[in-house]
Amino acid sequence: MPRLENKVVLLSGGASGIGAETARQVVREGGKAVLADRDETRGRALADELGAAAHFVPLDVTQEASWQAAVAATVETFGALHGLLNAAGIGVRNSIEDCTLEEYRRVNDVNSLGTFLGCKTAIPAMKDAGGGSIVNISSVLGLRGAAYAMAYCASKGAVRTLTKNVALHCAQMKYNIRCNSVHPGYIDTPMIAPRLEQSDGNRSGRQSLEDMHPLGRLGRADEVASMILFLLSDESTFSTGSEFVCDGGLTA
Numbered sequence: 420m421p422r423l424e425n426k427v428v429l430l431s432g433g434a435s436g437i438g439a440e441t442a443r444q445v446v447r448e449g450g451k452a453v454l455a456d457r458d459e460t461r462g463r464a465l466a467d468e469l470g471a472a473a474h475f476v477p478l479d480v481t482q483e484a485s486w487q488a489a490v491a492a493t494v495e496t497f498g499a500l501h502g503l504l505n506a507a508g509i510g511v512r513n514s515i516e517d518c519t520l521e522e523y524r525r526v527n528d529v530n531s532l533g534t535f536l537g538c539k540t541a542i543p544a545m546k547d548a549g550g551g552s553i554v555n556i557s558s559v560l561g562l563r564g565a566a567y568a569m570a571y572c573a574s575k576g577a578v579r580t581l582t583k584n585v586a587l588h589c590a591q592m593k594y595n596i597r598c599n600s601v602h603p604g605y606i607d608t609p610m611i612a613p614r615l616e617q618s619d620g621n622r623s624g625r626q627s628l629e630d631m632h633p634l635g636r637l638g639r640a641d642e643v644a645s646m647i648l649f650l651l652s653d654e655s656t657f658s659t660g661s662e663f664v665c666d667g668g669l670t671a
């Protein structure tokens with residue numbers, strides 16, 4: 420039996436990278452995927468490619484009204500909401516000394532506040548559906564620091580503990596809604612393309628990132644999507660409030 424049969428999943432950041440690959444796997448496993456992203460061109464193109472089991476809605480994760488419209492469109496199009504992937508995110512390089520207030524707010528608005536709004540808006544619809552599964556993408560940089568990624572680390576650390584709070588609240592309220600975080604290492608998606616171009620003198624940007632992972636390479640979006648699919652499916656019904664690391668050994 421397909422692993423996501425009859426499940427409707429809303430994916431922020433569904434137009435690109437890990438979100439797009441997860442949407443492909445959701446449809447392949449018999450589910451319905453609502454791709455929600457601020458990038459309308461790529462989002463609509465992927466929804467067209469995936470066919471009748473996919474739908475695109477424009478979403479700015481920093482706006483509550485935009486989330487409400489996306490959840491309403493999901494229920495209107497496919498009848499319910501069972502799964503939410505919070506994958507929309509931005510990465511910026513800065514240290515505590517050169518990060519401006521504006522930049523700190525921008526990164527945290529998308530990565531952290533966007534995840535908060537996604538969880539808050541999806542829960543009522545999941546309650547109506549009898550339960551659901553929320554997957555929030557944090558990062559290995561939500562588990563440890565990096566001097567070059569101050570605002571990003573702060574935003575992803577917030578996603579980690581926000582996830583546990585949502586999981587505990589939903590468990591206490593007996594909503595049958597689970598919530599887990601996923602912590603990827605460096606994954607070869609458009610997000611890290613600028614980093615791959617930056618040589619550190621001796622090594623190419625790609626080589627220096629590959630060397631951080633004991634497995635000796637970058638991760639692929641489909642490898643993270645497989646973990647997310649497990650969490651969205653009924654194969655993971657005893658997992659909630661947990662951290663799922665997918666990092667080629669980086670944090671080992």
Ligand SMILES: NC(=O)c1ccc[n+]([C@@H]2O[C@H](COP(=O)([O-])OP(=O)(O)OC[C@H]3O[C@@H](n4cnc5c(N)ncnc54)[C@H](O)[C@@H]3O)[C@@H](O)[C@H]2O)c1
Binds near residue numbers: 455478481509605611
């Ligand atoms: N690629 C990596 O190495 C890596 C590592 C750890 C964690 N992550 C996280 O994984 C998630 C997915 O990243 P990716 O690598 O697939 O990147 P990506 O750049 O390919 O995709 C991110 C998507 O988020 C969308 N987005 C950005 N801001 C938005 C907003 N305000 N509203 C709606 N959509 C918005 C973009 O349009 C894009 O489609 C992010 O949260 C990222 O921080 C990525």
